[in-house]
Amino acid sequence: MDAPFTPWPDEFADRYRKDGYWSGLTFVDLLDQRVASQPDQVAAVDSIRTLTYAQLRENALLVASGLYENGLRRGDIAVVQAQNTCQYLILMFALFRLGVVPVCALPAHRKVEIGYFCRHTAAAAYIHPGGGEYEHIAREVGNDAAQIFTMTDVMAMSGDPTSLPEPPTASELALMQLSGGSTGVPKLIPRTHDDYLYSVRAAAEVCELDSETVFLCALPTAHNFPLSSPGVLGALYAGAQVVYAEDPSPETVFDLIDRHRVTFTSAVPALANMWMDAAQARGWMPEFLQTLQVGGAVFDSERAREVPKILGAGLQQVFGMAEGLVCYTRFSDTDEVIYRTQGRPASPADEIRIVDETDQPVALGEPGHLLTRGPYTIRGYYRADDHNATAFTTDGFYRTGDIVRQNASGNLVVCGRAKDQVNRGGEKISAPEVEQWLRSHPDIVDAAVIGLPDDRLGQRSCAVCVTTNPDLTAKAVRAFVRHSGLAHYKIPDLVRFLPELPHTAIGKIDKKLLREEMRP
Incomplete structure (x- = not known):
């Protein structure tokens, strides 16, 4: 059987720890810290509930103990398909506490993807939102997961939190994200507490989040961009508040932005364009929104320039991948950088190479294939030895499949995909x-x-x-x-x-x- 997880070589792991990138903390520790410092601060809000940091941990521990009594154990894998609600956050921290590794499936996935995730990981559980369509998927993949629960089932679970075993260590897997490939089922991306929490911390610092930030999550929360760049987890790292939108329509989002005084949100270009068109048509401009992040695809530079005058917010462009590397424009950058580039790496330890078809470096400013390595970029996909042999260089650089060029200031301009x-x-x-x-x-x-x-x-x-x-x-x-x-x-x-x-x-x-x- 293929190796489930490719660790960083010892020399790199030792360096990342020595230089402070890997803190040795887990997401369990992160929530404990927030509860110790600001237990009554609101952590998350959705259409039906509000959770303080203390309530988030309390609920997560109850769910963790209930799942434990139902047989889930440290090192197990659970395929999780959930919607934008506080329940998802409770479940994620429950799984973090148990040491059960969630596969971050999206609401749009259907039986082909869910069945593959369950079979490929020998999943101990499949957890889904419930309702007709998801119940149908559950029946179709019934033999592929050891147990199947709805989110309602899980939220009703409770047990004795004092009976829980020791939590996982920072070097263990925290979760698995999904690749963005356009052919076949997505590949699974194993992320440890050490590397994923560092990516969250770096993102929160680059994006200047603090306890006054109110982050609106309008994109599917399981996706890497709204989850960690800085996203929901970055907001929690900063002690901020998360507001969940059930859908990304202007009708839903504009009301939430006004009602909760949202300061920060993220969108893909098509969604950003929809919001901007709707805002212009309605004569709406948010009072408190400070930053609109746009990522996931190249944002038209002329359209990018219109963000401040239409939404009254600054633009931050984001380019990255669930496998690791994420680049951001900075708020102190020039207009030319903000509107015409996709930013530069979040971490000083991110290594990038831009090479030609023979892996030779191209001249500065010339387009080439982007390769990357660093403290939060994986060294291999989950159980994919054959693919890993071509997706990574022999010295550990990930072949992103992106064609980019780098300007003199170190910022990247995305030119396209290698095969697109x-x-x-x-x-x-x-x-x-x-x-x-x-x-x-x-x-x-x-x-x-x-x-x-x-x-x-x-x-x-x-x-x-x-x-x-x-x-x-x-x-x-x-x-x-x-x-x-x-x-x-x-x-x-x-x-x-x-x-x-x-x-x-x-x-x-x-x-x-x-x-x-x-x-x-």
């Missing part, structure tokens, strides 16, 4: 580059560029657009790209329109499905 390109008659077209121009069209909400088979060129480029203007034509779109100043071969050969783009369960545009749907 169209080979049109030997000319390589970066799909994200063309997509960025398409999204800057006033009538185009979202766009994806894909390659379709062509007898003459090998591939033709096809732009699939989501538009707010039913009268927009393919000819007009092609003319817009032509007038942008891009090379002629980058003008889409074909333009198609859809009411919305398909997405994978992890939230990426499903280009594989698009190619199948658009194939002539």
Whole structure:
């Protein structure tokens, strides 16, 4: 059987501890510290409950003891599929206390993904939100997990917290995140308390969170970005308050921002655009919002410049991966850096290489493949020896699959994905580059560029657009790209329109499905 977890070599682990990156603390210790210093401070709020830090720990201990009485033990794995509520936070800290490792499944995952996670990890439990659709998934994967619980089941559990065994150590696994790959089921990303808590601490410090921060979690809370960059866990590290949004619609989010005096929130570009459009249409500007983080995809630079005037908040761009490295623009950066780059690494111990196809370094400012290594970047996926052999270099650098260039100030500009390109008659077209121009069209909400088979060129480029203007034509779109100043071969050969783009369960545009749907 493949190795479940690839540890950092001793020389690196010793260095990270010596230099203070790894503190030897766990997320259990983090919550204990918050309770000791501010027990009555509000930790989290959702539509039905408010939890202080003391109440969060009390509830987590009761759930932990209940799960223990139901047979879960330190080192077990639980596939957890939950929604944006305080219950998720209670469950996570209960599992942290038990030393049970949660797999952070998303609400959008269905039986294929859930079944795979359960089988691949020999899961001791599958915990889901309950309700018709999830009950159906539970029945479908019933033989893949040792036990199945709804979130209601779990929240009703209680036992004697004094009977709990010793908590895990910092070197043990805290949780498993999911890769963002667009083909097949996501790979599992093992994160220890040491490395994940350091990433949370570094993010909270870079983003200048403090006990006065009110963080709105509108993206799915299990995803790495809203969970730890700095996200929910970063807010708790800073002693701040988390506000959960049941959905990311402007109707829900705007009310929560005003009612709870939200100061900090995060979004992907499509969501940020939706909020900005709705804010303009309603003449709404939040009074207390200080920072809008945008990550997950490249944010159009001209649209980025509009954030302060539309939302009255500063923009922070974020680029990273659940495997580790996360980059941020800083609040002290120039406008050029904030609006036109995706920032620089959170930690001084983050190592990056930008290389060509032969792993040789490229010149400063030239695009290349991003490789990274550091105190919170994994050394291997969970039980994936064959994949790890190609996903990591022999000296431990992770091959991110991103094409970036680095400017003189050390900030990265994301140019695209290594394989997200169209080979049109030997000319390589970066799909994200063309997509960025398409999204800057006033009538185009979202766009994806894909390659379709062509007898003459090998591939033709096809732009699939989501538009707010039913009268927009393919000819007009092609003319817009032509007038942008891009090379002629980058003008889409074909333009198609859809009411919305398909997405994978992890939230990426499903280009594989698009190619199948658009194939002539």
